[in-house]
Amino acid sequence: MKKNPFIKIGNRKIGRDFPPLVVAEIGINHEGSIAKAKRMIRDAKKSGAECVKFQSHVVEDEMAPAAKKTIPGNAKVSIYEIMERCAFSEKKERELKHYTERLGMIYLCTPFSRAAADRLEKMGVRAYKIGSGECNNYPLIEHIASFGKPVILSTGMNDISSIKPAVAILRKKHIPFALLHVTSMYPTPYEKVRLGAMLELSRAFPDAVIGLSDHSLGNYTSFGATALGASILEKHFTSDKKWPGPDVPISINPVELKDLIKGSRAIWEARGGVKKILKEEQPTIDFAYACVVSIQNIKKGELLTKKNIWVKRPGTGEIKAVHFPKILGKRAKADVPRDMQLKWKHIK
Numbered sequence: 001m002k003k004n005p006f007i008k009i010g011n012r013k014i015g016r017d018f019p020p021l022v023v024a025e026i027g028i029n030h031e032g033s034i035a036k037a038k039r040m041i042r043d044a045k046k047s048g049a050e051c052v053k054f055q056s057h058v059v060e061d062e063m064a065p066a067a068k069k070t071i072p073g074n075a076k077v078s079i080y081e082i083m084e085r086c087a088f089s090e091k092k093e094r095e096l097k098h099y100t101e102r103l104g105m106i107y108l109c110t111p112f113s114r115a116a117a118d119r120l121e122k123m124g125v126r127a128y129k130i131g132s133g134e135c136n137n138y139p140l141i142e143h144i145a146s147f148g149k150p151v152i153l154s155t156g157m158n159d160i161s162s163i164k165p166a167v168a169i170l171r172k173k174h175i176p177f178a179l180l181h182v183t184s185m186y187p188t189p190y191e192k193v194r195l196g197a198m199l200e201l202s203r204a205f206p207d208a209v210i211g212l213s214d215h216s217l218g219n220y221t222s223f224g225a226t227a228l229g230a231s232i233l234e235k236h237f238t239s240d241k242k243w244p245g246p247d248v249p250i251s252i253n254p255v256e257l258k259d260l261i262k263g264s265r266a267i268w269e270a271r272g273g274v275k276k277i278l279k280e281e282q283p284t285i286d287f288a289y290a291c292v293v294s295i296q297n298i299k300k301g302e303l304l305t306k307k308n309i310w311v312k313r314p315g316t317g318e319i320k321a322v323h324f325p326k327i328l329g330k331r332a333k334a335d336v337p338r339d340m341q342l343k344w345k346h347i348k
Contacts (some may be wrong), residue, residue, distance in 0.1 A: 005207050006231075007150045007176040009106055009127045012050065014178065015209050015231050020264045023108065023129075024049045024237035024257055025213075028057075028086035029245045034095065036243070037088075041100050043239045047258040051106035053129055053234070054096060057087040061115035074186040075246040082246065083112075090119050097123055108152070117144050125149070132156030132182050132213075141166050145173040152232065154213050156182030160204050167205055178209035178232055181225075187250045188215040195224050202229065215250050219260045226267040233264055289315025291341050292324055298336040304328060309342065317341030 006015025014021045024044040030037035037054070044052050059080065067080040075082055088096070093109065100107040110129045111117035117140070120128070127150040134140050135158045144151065151170055155163050163179070170177045181198045193216050202210045211232025212225040222233045236251040252260065277285075290311040298308050304327055311321040319327065319342050331348045 005209055007127075007152075007178055007209050009051075009108075009150055012106060016229055018231070019268050020211075020226055020230060021051060021232050022049060022257070022261045022264060023051045023053050023232060023234040025053045025234055026237055027053065027055050027247055028082070029236065029238045029243065029247055029251060030086070031243070031245050032086050032088070034088070034092055036239070037096055038099055040237060040239050041096070041103065041105070043254045044237060044257060045103050045105060047254045048261045049105065049237075049257060051108060052100055052237070053108040053110065054088075054093070055086075055131075056093060056109050056111045056116035056120055057083045058113050058115040058119065059083050059087055062113035072246065074249075090123075093119070094123055097125070111140075111144070114140060114143055117147075121147050127152065130154065132158065132184055135166055136162045138165055138169060141169050145169050145175050148173065148175065150176045150178075152178045152180060152211075154180045154182045154234075155201070156184035156213070160200065163201075163205075167208070171207075176209075178211055179205060180211045180213040180232060180234060182213040183215060186215050186247070187217050188221075190216055190221065193221045195221065195228055198225060198228055198230060217250065219252065219256060219263065222260055223263055223267055226264045227271055229271070233260065235260065285315050287314045287316075289313070290321040291315055291317025292319040292321070292327065293317070294336045294338055294340050294342060297338050298332045300332055300335050302332050304330050304332060304347070318343045 004016040006013050006017065026037060026040045041052055063080055068078050070079050071077065072079055097107045108127060108129045109120055109125060110131045111120050128144050129152045130141060130144060132154040135153060135155050153166060179201050181201055183192050183194065185192060198210050198212060209231050211230045212222060213234040214222050222235065225233065236247045237257055238248050238251040238253060241248060241253055290313050292309055293312045294308060295310050296308040311324055327347055333346055333348045336346050
């Protein structure tokens with residue numbers, strides 16, 4: 001039997017055979033505040049999260065000057081200004097990694113440049129999360145793959161043909177990898193989420209762990225993704241939806257994060273299986289099934305018809321409802337009083 005693919009970050013195995021990993025993406029919701037970042041780590045931990053994710057921005061290595069004139073759809077200032085404001089120093093990133101791991105959680109961080117990737121490697125991260133914007137940045141993917149660590153690759157704004165070269169790089173380097181389906185709209189309307197794309201990714205890349213990075217509002221689509229086999233669920237996270245920040249409006253709060261973790265685990269436990277009768281259903285069978293019962297006094301030799309026998313609960317009798325057609329037209333072997341569960345010895 002073919003085994004389902006999985007990746008391992010530290011001691012945590014991630015794949016269809018294991019509970020979904022919920023990634024609380026703090027990202028840049030801290031707006032450059034280390035205090036906010038630490039509060040979100042603590043709140044994620046209290047909500048039951050195993051993993052938080054940040055973004056590593058070394059602005060001068062990440063963006064050309066033209067970025068100073070490029071304004072994202074979910075912001076009012078340039079992407080350059082946003083990242084300058086939100087970028088942490090290596091010292092602060094090390095502090096957050098240590099803080100996260102001291103709480104027993106997985107620290108993930110997305111590098112947006114070669115310098116950021118090198119920084120994270122020096123910090124000793126256990127795995128790399130690559131964002132959708134870098135899915136077809138094959139030089140950067142090759143650089144990250146050279147570190148030999150597991151990779152979670154988001155695939156927003158890409159199709160199967162542009163994902164294939166990235167996967168080829170990871171396979172060539174023997175990198176355990178996961179692919180996250182993403183729609184890069186903020187927020188994503190439900191009709192644009194396209195959970196079916198996860199199944200397409202699974203068919204195209206059967207050796208990949210599959211998941212969803214979700215920008216829609218609430219947890220509905222992440223629950224749907226879990227039912228379809230998602231092994232990783234990534235959602236933007238904030239401690240307080242009143243805080244400023246371009247990603248805060250699409251973020252879930254601690255109550256929603258707790259619900260996502262609990263709900264996705266329940267759905268994971270419930271999915272799969274085959275249609276058969278379980279031994280644990282026997283107590284219900286005993287009262288819920290119907291058996292053949294006499295509905296009139298029946299004399300020995302009398303013909304059994306729908307006028308003198310019928311099917312009634314409980315299911316504790318010898319002749320079940322399924323056998324009712326077989327005994328119609330047969331004769332009673334002995335007298336049978338009314339309201340008795342028939343036995344085979346009563347029938348000729």
